Amino acid sequence: MHSVEIKDLDLNFGSVKVLQGLNLDIHDGEFLVLLGASGCGKSTLLNCIAGLLEVSDGQIFIKDDNVTWKEPSERGIGMVFQSYALYPQMTVEGNLSFGLKNAGTPRDEIAKRVARAAEILQIEPLLKRKPGALSGGQRQRVAIGRALVRDVDVFLFDEPLSNLDAKLRADLRVEIKRLHQQLQNTIIYVTHDQVEAMTLADRIAIMKGGAIQQLASPEEIYNRPGNKYVADFIGSPSMNFLEGVLDGDAFRVGDQTFSTVGYNFKSTASGQASMGVRPEHVVIGDAARAMPNTVDTTVDIVEPMGSDTLVWAPVAGNRFRIRIDGQTAISTGDQITIGFDAARASFFDAGTELRL
Amino acid sequence: MAIADDAQSPSAVQRERTQRPNRLFKNMTAKIASIPMVATALVIFVGCTVWTIVHSFTNSRLLPRLEFVGFEQYERLWETRRWLVSIENLAIYGVCSLILSFVIGFTLAALLDRKIRGEAVFRTIFLYPFALSFIVTGLVWQWILNPQFGIQSVVQRWGWESFAFDPLNNADIVIYGILIAGIWQGSGFIMVLMLAGLRGIDEDIWKASRVDGIPVWKTYVVVIIPMMRPVFITALVIITSGIIKVYDLVVAQTSGGPGIASEVPAKYVIEKMFQSQNLAQGFAASTMMLLSVLIVLIPWAYLEFGGKKRG
Amino acid sequence: MADATVSMTGPRGPKPKRRFSPTNIMLYGTLFVVAVYYALPLYVMIVTSLKGMPEIRLGNVFAPPVDITFEPWVKAWAEACTGINCDGLSRGFWNSVQILVPSVILSIAIASVNGYALANWKFKGSEVFFTILIFGAFIPYQVMIYPIVIILRETGGFLGVQLMGSIWGLVIVHTIFGMPILTLLFRNYFTSVPEELFKAARVDGAGFWGIYFRIMLPMSLPIFVVAIILQVTGIWNDFLFGVIYTKPETYPMTVQLNNIVNSVQGVKEYNVNMAATLLTGLVPLAIYFISGKLFVRGIAAGAVKG
Structure with missing residues (x-):
């Protein structure tokens, strides 16, 4: 069953086309993350779903109901904003109940829903306080609570954690995940943070230039990125790319030749291509010699990061990043052998940049 | 440093x-x-x-x-009918202009904030009087309110023979005639202040209230107006300090007349000092003006700067 | 709009809007009526100033002129009488210009240096003086007017020049009363300039004036424009100081205008009066229509001046 369905959606601001011919099906109870750099149209899309922006063309269905012309409050959605957008002059309780009161919900029903939301989010002690007296994390809980009391099937989150510091962000991230497991609602979640996307999502839609680049599970997106943009965007440190020529089972970069045996090509491919190798899929030392592809090189720069160490060493004249265990002793100028398996690499067409 | x-x-x-x-x-x-x-x-x-x-x-x-x-x-001052009339006028003018400036300024700002067409044109029209001096303002409105040729005569010629609107020659309502001109000159600026305040409000608040299904008017009353408190306080201080200084407008529009019906304290001071050679009366009256400013200013300064003790 | 061939039917694309919804009629109706109230006086001024007196006596202030005549403008500019002088508003205009130019330059020069010193060269007590200055902006002018008359008279006598009643006396008064708001304006602006820039200039050996002229001045052009708009409008529109600190030969335009229109002698020539009023309003109106957004910034900054 579809929870939210978007058909041929266009959105223009004047002559600027922000979203173009966008289609998206979101299943019931799914946690979908819209991920992309700023200006990619992800928040715009969310605002269209919410009804806060009027679409230029296309349709939006929520629970198989055509809501394209409906007001946000009639769409059966709850929304959480980056800036929390709490009503500053009302108490937490007032914030939670304001919309319900306005919709004419019976008093005891309001009390019941507020109590339930407060319990789920553990904000009972804060109910009588005003937003000004709360910390950022508490405010965001209240904002989530305001969406919760609406008792709807679809929650929209617009970069809800961006205004929080790193530690709080990690804590609240887990809570949102727990909330989703508990409530099993559909959640559409916009973020530019790939860690949030990877940890939370059932599926991720990576957006660029108003179009979805790839819609897939986090595992799929990480291991089999659909195009070079996605491959580069996901993963930190980002993927190494080597430009070269595909010829049968060989990939030639300058005078280096790598074996592509083990890589699952969609169809037989040859010609100009680029090979992407994740820094964490490269090994050094004895383990490297066991790999199908090995390169001897010299360490250029070492960036220790505690848990692991990022090593820069040239491969076929290109800068190449290698992520190794933080306990490995290594220093600039060391001669090393690195190795990787083409089965875990990605190949992209040089022209279309699509996965081969 | x-x-x-x-x-x-x-x-x-x-x-x-x-x-x-x-x-x-x-x-x-x-x-x-x-x-x-x-x-x-x-x-x-x-x-x-x-x-x-x-x-x-x-x-x-x-x-x-x-x-x-x-x-x-001071005793003599408070026994002078002219001063008492001035104070009464100032009170009426002050209260009315405060209320009207707020209502008109906020309403216009809210209307302009509804993403309307031609916002710039409307804003330009509402604000241009603020560029004009009180003298110009007073003289124009003196002419428009002229009983022989102005609004009164125009309406009468349209057929409403008994129509009477001659504030500038009627001692009972002359201060309202000045009020019309004063509001015309100053309310555009209050609108600009309020509009800046409205534009400063987090866009997400509006979105949240739409998702919550709150009607627009109710969002203004319950959510937005309480959030605009700092702007309102600034406007309050500006309007009040302007009211106490009202002088040129009266000089140009009515010269204080008819009789002494539209006298204001600032005018009383100047006349005592420079025309009737009664300096100390002028000093006493101006000290009273200072006192009334302080009554407004001190609570404001306390509210604004009292909390944080750093200059 | 719903097409049977499309699997999904029902509403599609933007919600059709009614152009004349009750909300829109209310919204634009209100704005339009209010706009008429605001625009009317300017319109009345213009049409009245272009009519002859016989036409005005026929009576409708709102009627457009039948016979357009520029005579009232000529008369207002060159012939209108104040007391025994009958050389029109032109004299007041030139007086105002002579007052305006040095007042604007002097007040902005002093206030910008004040603001700069307060932002970057704080010294013991500087904040105290600044606070006094800001509170001074709220003191009704009436309280300080008379002592300033004495100061001008005494200093003038001491220096052997006529300050009281002269244009220069008025220039000093405008500089003094423009100081609080302008100082605040410049102080706030210079405070917002990154401190690193100032420190870098210090390291490079620049001093108080060096940094002011070579770093701060070139990068604060917009704020100077705002200050100029604020001062030109304020000084041009001033009446109180003009009437007190000058004498009939040096009256600024506003004072002369008031004397022409409100003179009790002779027959009232409403068309000449309105032409004179428009003439006086022309300078600030021109600034307003040309500078647009900057004007708004200027008056917003000058707001506390009241």
Whole structure:
């Protein structure tokens, strides 16, 4: 069953086309993350779903109901904003109940829903306080609570954690995940943070230039990125790319030749291509010699990061990043052998940049 | 930032200068450059104010004299019908212009904030009177309210023979005639202030209220207006300090007439000082004006700066 | 709009809007009526100033002129009488210009240096003086007017020049009373300039004036424009100081205008009066229409002046 369905959606601001011919099906109870750099149209899309922006063309269905012309409050959605957008002059309780009161919900029903939301989010002690007296994390809980009391099937989150510091962000991230497991609602979640996307999502839609680049599970997106943009965007440190020529089972970069045996090509491919190798899929030392592809090189720069160490060493004249265990002793100028398996690499067409 | 010791003698500065161009010497320049500011603050704002207050307790007439007579000038002031009329006018004008400026200013700002077409045109029209002086304002409205040729006669010629609207010649309502002109001149600016305040409100608040299904008018009343408190306070201070200074408008529009029906305190002061050679009366009246400003200003300053103790 | 061939039917694309919804009629109706109230006086001024007196006596202030005549403008500019002088508003105009130019330059020069010193060269007590200055902006002018008369008279006598009643006396008064708001304006602006820039200039050996002229001045052009707009409008529109600190030969335009229109002698020539009023309003109106957004910034900054 579809929870939210978007058909041929266009959105223009004047002559600027922000979203173009966008289609998206979101299943019931799914946690979908819209991920992309700023200006990619992800928040715009969310605002269209919410009804806060009027679409230029296309349709939006929520629970198989055509809501394209409906007001946000009639769409059966709850929304959480980056800036929390709490009503500053009302108490937490007032914030939670304001919309319900306005919709004419019976008093005891309001009390019941507020109590339930407060319990789920553990904000009972804060109910009588005003937003000004709360910390950022508490405010965001209240904002989530305001969406919760609406008792709807679809929650929209617009970069809800961006205004929080790193530690709080990690804590609240887990809570949102727990909330989703508990409530099993559909959640559409916009973020530019790939860690949030990877940890939370059932599926991720990576957006660029108003179009979805790839819609897939986090595992799929990480291991089999659909195009070079996605491959580069996901993963930190980002993927190494080597430009070269595909010829049968060989990939030639300058005078280096790598074996592509083990890589699952969609169809037989040859010609100009680029090979992407994740820094964490490269090994050094004895383990490297066991790999199908090995390169001897010299360490250029070492960036220790505690848990692991990022090593820069040239491969076929290109800068190449290698992520190794933080306990490995290594220093600039060391001669090393690195190795990787083409089965875990990605190949992209040089022209279309699509996965081969 | 360079904070140097104040207790250096000029000769020390001279010596410093020849030795090395250090912070002290440079800061000396800053101090010298600040002389006009210091002089204005001390001589004009403190000195002249104190001087006037002191002389309000004397019996100075044509020339200031230090012959103290206690509160006699104030007693006489509050027995003068003209002063009482002035105060009453100021009160009516003040209350009405405060309410109207707020209502008109906020309503117009809210209307313009609804993403309307031609916003710039409307804003330009609402604000241009603020560029004009009170003299120009007063004279235009004197002409429009002219009973023989202005609005009254136009409406009468349209067929409503008994229509009467002649505020400038009717002692009972003359202050409202001035009010019409004053609001015309100043409310556009209050609108601009309010519009800036509305534009400063987080867009997400509006989105949240739409998701919650709150009607627009209710969002304004329950959510937005309470959030605009700082803007309202600024507007309040601006309007009030403007009201107390009302002078040119009355001079141009009615010259205080008919009779003394549209006199205001500021005009009383100027006339006592420069025309009727009754200086001490003028000083006493101006001190009363100062007092009324302080009544507005001190609570405001307390609210605004009282919380944080850092200048 | 719903097409049977499309699997999904129902609403599609933007919600059709009614152009004349009750909300829109209310919204634009209100704005339009209010706009008429605001625009009317300017319109009345213009049409009245272009009519002859016989046409005005026929009576409708709102009727457009039948016979357009520029005579009232000529008369207002060159012939209108104040007391025994009959050389029109032109004299007041030139007086105002002579007052305006030095007042604007002097007040902005002093206030910008004040603001700069307060932002970057704080010294012991500088904040105290600044606070006094800001509070001074709220003191009714009436309280300080008379002592300033004495100061001008005495200093003038001491220096052997006529300050009281002269244009220069008025220039000083405008400089003094423009100081609080302008100083605040410049102080706030210079405070917002990154401190690193100032420190870098110090390291490079620049002093108080060097930094002011070579770093701060070139990068604060917009704030100077705002200050100029604020001062030109304020000084041009001033009446109170003009009437007190000048004498009939040096009256600024506003004072002369008031004397022409409100003179009790002779027959009232409403068309000449309105032409004179428009002439006086022309300078600030021109600034307003040309500078647009900057004007709004200027008056917003000058707001506390009241």
